[in-house]
Amino acid sequence: MNGRNCICRKSEVIRLREDPSAETFEAWIIRLRREFHRYPELSFEEYETQKRILKILEELGIEARKIADTGVLASIKGTMPGPCIALRTDTDGLQVQEEFTERNEGYISRNDGVMHACGHDGHMAMLFGAARLFVENRDFPGEVRLIFQPAEEIPPGGSERVIAEGGLKGVDAVMGMHIFTNHESGSVGFRPGPFMASTNRFEIVFKGKGGHISKPESCIDPVRMATDFISSIYPALEKQLEPDKYVLGVGRIQGGAQFNRTPDRVEALGSYRTFDSRTTEIIDLTIKECLERIKERYVKPGEEFAGLPDYELDVLHGYPVLVNDPVFTDAVNLKLQESFPELTIYPELEKTFAAEDFASYLRVVPGIFISLGTLNQKERIVEINHSSTFDIDEKILRTGTEIFYTISLDFLKHPEKYLDPQSKEKTNDNPELR
Template sequence: MLLRDHPSAKALEAWLIQLRREFHRYPELSFEEYDTQKRILKIFGELGIKARKIADTGVLASIRGTLPGPCIALRSDTDGLQVQEELTGRNSDYISRKDGVMHACGHDGHMAMLFGAARLFQENRDFPGEVRLIFQPAEEIPPGGSERVISEGGLDDVDAVMGMHIFTNHESGSVGFRPGPFMASTNRFEVTLKGKGGHISKPESCIDPVRMATDFISSLYPALEKKLEPDKYVLGVGRIQGGAQFNRTPDSVGILGSYRTFDRETTDIIDRTIKECLDEVVIKYIKPGEEFSGFSDYDLDILHGYPVLINDPVFTDAVNSKLQESFPELTIYPEIEKTFAAEDFASYLQKVPGIFISLGTRNPKKKIVEINHSCAFDIDEQILITGTEIFYTISLDFLKNPDKYLDSQKYFNPKISRNSLKTRS
């Protein structure tokens, strides 16, 4: 039975909604979450939970049970986006008070749900091990805040990790996940094509970087289509910039784009193809003669951002079994489609086993249909209690039965083995 169906849950649900709206009113951009950090520390203080700062604008806290046992980390992101929120029929009470900044990706809800789990564990301390709570800054901008959290000890002695994200791509209150690759890697490419500027009336004396850019983009897409299946990647150009006057051929043109993949091999193919297409364009536009020496060239900078997010198969299977057992009324998608969205939670999953879950919020009856990052994005606040209980239920089950969540051959940990025996004795 879901917590919302229990009479004692009404006060908790009202508190979750209040927290979510408070965070929503005062969003802050990546690594600028200082006031958010103060609010988080204040709430932890009210709950009687010790917490400390991490990753500059993040917060780390722990709740220890009365018995020895393993440690599971729960993570929420905290940053907003550079978006001007649109006033709708729903959000007048909690619309962003900061011009040009908005919680347009559900991070306000993530924080509320993590506090919900923290409150439940704090009020019910009869459990083994430790629950670690990570309020992580800067998820929205690579390289993200997760690497900072890891480098500052946020995952030290952690045996498993769990995260959740609110999305409008499936119905409100439903949950989705999949074992293995779930969310894509992020990769950015920046190209500067160098021509030879001059008066537009004398094209023979110029090398036109605008035409070079056009040829590069026109050749890149079909080149990739010949090498890769369409479900393996997405690629797009987000900015083309160059020139200042209508009657002058510019000296250079800049191109900024990105691509997303689900494996390193695909990433390497795209890396090589970008360079091959640039080489072909440069050769095509080389002109003979001393006056053209050194022109028709390019600079290429590729930044590999967040890695592919890979859910641990054993952990994911155990989560699915527990959710099916504990929440038969929930709609569960245990093999939801992979998404080209990306998350720096992937870095945690490279260190310890765990899962990242998608929590649906789409509700056409309430007109909650806008996609994440939209200026009219909102959430169905009824899902906050659902997400809270999922955090609590899975974490508690892991702490009591860690062996069923971990591949013993891959993640053997003597501490867990001993404590699991103690728990069952």
């Protein structure tokens, strides 16, 4: 093939300028994934990751700048004027100690207590793969914007910083992808409309009156207040909401110092996830109502109990519901069916209570977030995301790369297939995009 490597699809041929004696395109993507996996960094601490990203982009001849402190924004322009599509990857790792497995000896995390346990290393590698394809095939209209976004793992997420610093200015559409073990390796899934949940964090401080446990009449027990809240909030919500509308859980209870003293305060930390704002409002209100009833239940007469019991409630509404644009999503489905006939596609994948700050981009411009499956029973790649033994089937990196490239290229050539005219008008009126 005259030293040129081809990725052949039904409707296009992707050409790569490669030396046949050099590493293959697929091996290059896998090598990048493993490099990032070895050196994960926590949210907004991705300084070495940022340096590596900038170096690779420079090697590819792609203009780039820093954004959101530890992120990178880059641009690849075609040979003709046209629209702009943004492709986003997250870059942060998790506070997880990675365990040795039968396959990760060559690339296990070198940073103690930090791990790419959610596929972000693979996301970066796939975005670099797509970038390389665009660099070597520049005969396209418009612009491809590359967003290497920090801090996906901690609300409110790095996406808000990227948007605030102009990362979506001039962007007409956005696409992201995430590796998950909830469907088989190499398959893809998505759905139009709400796809991933909002995430909301609540912290409650139960305030009582401490003292010796032998004199309960002289105390107001915040431990009992906390347990009463936990036992009452679940049935209160079950009376109002269907179980597929939400999840709620308490992840931490903390208070007290010794076995024979009633503490003065107990802290409870938890979260809940929903698919619409009305459900969020119901949960917000129900939490407050439960707390007020508990407060009334533990009131005791006497000056020594003045102002007690009481509570403090702090609610952080984190990532919004992730909503895929229906027109864009339908166009993606049709293009994938046409260009990847061998690909297993789930166009109505079940909604998930997982949350993603990619949702913030989709509130500004139309686009899609795609789930890329990595479940491989034969290779024993079965651990869920955030596990200390999480790993990916590296064969999917080529698939994800080609999907990024194929959909982006088709959008740039035929944006009318992907954009609802009303969505386009809203985009033009959005000051964050000017």
